[in-house]
Structure formats: C-alpha cells, structure tokens
Amino acid sequence: MKRRQVRMAVRFVVAALVTVLFLFPIYWLAIISFKTPDEIFAYPPVWWPEQIQFANYAVLFKDGDAVTVWNSLVIASISTVFAMVIGTMCAYSIARFRTGGNLFSDWLLSNRMIPPIVIVFPVFLLFVELGLVDSFVGLILLYTAFNLPYVVWMMRGYIQDIPLELEESALVDGCTRWQVFVRVVWPMARGGLFATAVFTFVFAWNEFIFALVLTRSEVTTFPVQVTHYFGGQSNFWAKIAAMSVLGTVPIFIAVTLLQRFLVRGISLGAVKG
C-alpha cells in the first residue's frame, strides 16, 4: 500500500517535470511576445518580464501584418468546407458501394504520401499558366486537394460505423440516394465530420511550403509571414513571437476542445480511441 503510493508520487513528479520540459519552448515563445525590446535582448536572458505589455501585438495590427492570420483563416476554412463535402461524398460511395475497390482507396491514400515539395513544383508551373499564383483560389484549391485523401480515409471509417438499417428504411420510405446521404448519413456522422474537419483545418492553417511558394504579397498566410521576419542581422524577435502566438492560440483552443477525437484524428483512424 505504502509502496504503491510512493510509486505514484514518483511517477507524478516525473510526469510533471516532463510536461514542463515540453511546454517550456511554447512558454518562451509566448513570453517573448510580451517583453519589451530591452528585455528580449537582455543578457543574461530574462525569464519573466517586469510587466506584461501588448505593444508587440499592437504593432502587428497597426502595420497590417495581422491580416495574414485572417488570410489563413479564410483559406483554411473554405478549403476545409470543400474538402469535407467532396471528401465525405466520396467516402460514402466507397464505404457503401465499394466504388473502385481497394485499388481506388489505395491510390487516394497514396496521394497523401507524396512530399509537398514534389507536388508544389508542378503545381506552381500550372498555377503560373492559370494565373492562380498569389490568389486565394489557388491555395484553397490546393489545400482542398491535399486534404481530400485524409477526409476520404477518415470519413470512410466513421461512415462504416453507422448502422446500415437506417439508410435502408429511409430508402424504403421513398428517399432518393442523395436524400439518404444528406438527411441520414450526414447527421449521423456529425461527430466524425467535426473531428475530421478540425484536423483538415489545422493542416491548412499550419501548412508552409505550398504557401511559401504560391503566395507573394496578396494572400500571405501567417506561417509565411513569420519567416519574413527572419533576415540577415536583424531578426524581429518580438514580431516573430507575437505573430506566432496569434496564429497558434486558435489551434490550441480547437484541439483542446476536441481532445477525445485527437488520437483517431492524428493516427489516420488507425486507433479508434
């Protein structure tokens, strides 16, 4: 009895230390964003600023850099909606009619495995010809396509979990196939839709290579904007930190709220969690 308690106490302390260690980089990033320039470039480094001040954020809004977070939001949201609708339709067809067989499913998933840098080059050439470089349409289209395999894969799993009887009775009641999909399947898959959408959104939100290559000045997303502050001698540390925090907080909130879907989402559905 006593030994078990000691064991648990030791595990608790180790767990707490590990958690602190893993959170420290995030803490450091956040705290820099609240420091004054003097505190950022103090030697030795300051671990806690004299007072929390928001001037670094104010600058981002005043200079208009904060609009890149808005760009990210627009692109990630719209591409998520497209990918979810188109992908879930495809997933339903595969789950219920085995459309295309294993070969089609495997081909879909294999698209996910191609490194972005390999895809981005041909896509860049294509977009140059179509005039889609540095446009919302271009990035939305690209993120939709890149997320589709994931959505299909995940939603196929969720749809297979829905009992077939409901759809059959809806068909008997005179619903068309499309009505069955919209009125029976879609509402039943709500939990899965929501969870999958969040991961789709996070991917588009965090994505860097595509955005780096395919944007110039009009639709810069926030990760690209952060790298704009790196430059030769003068790294705008305050801006890097504040911009990063602006772009990361929404994701933290979303993921924390969806904790119970997290494991299934990041394991490509391998763990039902």
Added chain:
Amino acid sequence: MTDRGAMRGFSDGRRTGAAGARATPFVDRNFKYLMIFPAVAVILFIGLFPVIHTLMISVQNLTMLDEDTSFHGLVHYGRLLSDGRFWEAIGHTLIFVVVALPTELVLGLALAYLFLDRLPGKQVFVALLVLPVVVSPVIAGATWRLLFDQRYGPINQVIGWFAGEDVTILWTVDPAFVYPAILIAEIWQWTPFMFLLLLAALSNVDQSQLEAAEIDGASFWRTFFKVVLPAIWPVMAIAVLIRALDLFRLFDVVWALTRGGPGTLTETFSIYAYVQGFQQFETSYTAAMSLVVIILLAITVTLVLRRMEIDR
C-alpha cells in the same frame, strides 16, 4: 420542418410523374460514381495533371534564361546521377529519419508507460503534452531558433549554469551543433505524437493476458516482447509509417533553423529541390528530380507496406 416536408413532396411528385414510378432517376442509377466524381476531379487536377506536365518538362531544357522546349531526352536524369549535392541531400534526409524516428518511438513509448496506470491529473497532463504536435512546424522551428540563440536564448544560459561559465554555442551555425539542434526541435515536436498513439494502443492491450504473464512470473521485458509488442504493433506500424514519410519530406524546421546551412550541411531533399526550383530556376532539372523522388518513394512505401502487412 416545413422545409423538410416541402422537399419530400417535391421529390415524390417528380418520381410518380416519371413514367409510372418505375424508372429510377439518373442520379440514383449512377449515384456511386457521381459521389466520387468531384473528389477525383480535384485530385486529378492537382495530383495527376501536374505530374504529367512535369514529366514533359523534365525532358525539355527550361531554365530561368532558357525557354527551350525542344526534346532533350534524359539529360536531366543523367545529371541527377552525377549530382553529388542531390545525393548528399538524400543522405542528410536519411540521417534525420534514422536518428529522429527511433528516438521519438522510444521516448514516446517510455512516456506512454509513465502515463499508462492511474495518475492524478492525467487528462490535464496529456492535453498539455500534445500541444507541440499541433504547432505549425515552421513556427516550431522559429521558436527553437529563439531558444537556441547563442546570447539571448535560454538554452546556452542553462548549459552555462551547469558548466559554471558562460557558454556561447552557435547552435544554428556551428557544424558540430546544427544536427543536434534540428533533431532536438524535431524530436520535441513529434515525440508527443508517438506518445499519444502508443498510450492509446497500450491502454487497449488485453488485461487478462498481462495478468497471466504476471502470474507466470514473466519479466517486464519478456512480457513486453511476447505480449505487449504484438498487441500494439498495428498502431506502432502506422505511427512509424506516418512519421517516416513526414521526416522524409522534412523542410519547415530546417528552413526556420538553418535554411540548410552552414553551406549545404543540413540541406534535406526538400530544401535542395526548393533551392533548385525556386532560387536557381532550374525548371527542367527540378522536374526530373521531383519525378525520381516520387518513384523512389512509391517503391519504398509499397515495399514497406508489404513488409508490415498493415491491415487495411
């Protein structure tokens, strides 16, 4: 509600109206194909069409200065074979895979064991520990760049406390430290990913088998290899595969920390392709390179999938 009723009435009317309710509408007959059509169209447009385009370009000779679209055969593929920098970049990429992947796996497994049994505040710990996974990788790189700063970063400061004197390690410049720096950032971000999946897998291991092993007096390691590992293998295989593919395309963290430097010392394949395509404007050459890697990767993944016999 009224809207729903109206919709149904509308479709019923159409159905009975259409030649005695017998003929199934076009949409229902081709339903399964219509449903996959938009997805396939988008993927083909972004996935397949550009690849064919690339194939064409790779046998031409496009550069920034030269818009030569005549057929050049396989010169760019030949050049690839003798391009030391390309193979070095592949080598660097493999170093990251070979070091980071096992480290993340072992650390993740150790963490999962730490959190497996009952622990006060477990949910909170897990919720906090997974946060690095969802940080944008390029932001993670930027964060570590601030942490690694030789003068204003806390890492050298802490090392200095232990060393008893000021240390000024140039983490992102010194050839001896760039690999550790990138690997630390990478392992920090993705160990929680392994942890989360393995914790879920460990929690699902059949308790009665573990108890049986304990009654038989099997050692921890024996139980682990005979009972636990086979049970968690499917999840572990998926986790390793996902991470291996991610590591192979490693770009963001390196870009933020070293941009492939010093020189080309930490240049991964992705960074090299970026430099060739978008800074040197070696259009045709980059196209050839992209295709070769797609093919190499497809072969590797197929072989690995066969080996691991992942249940689909």
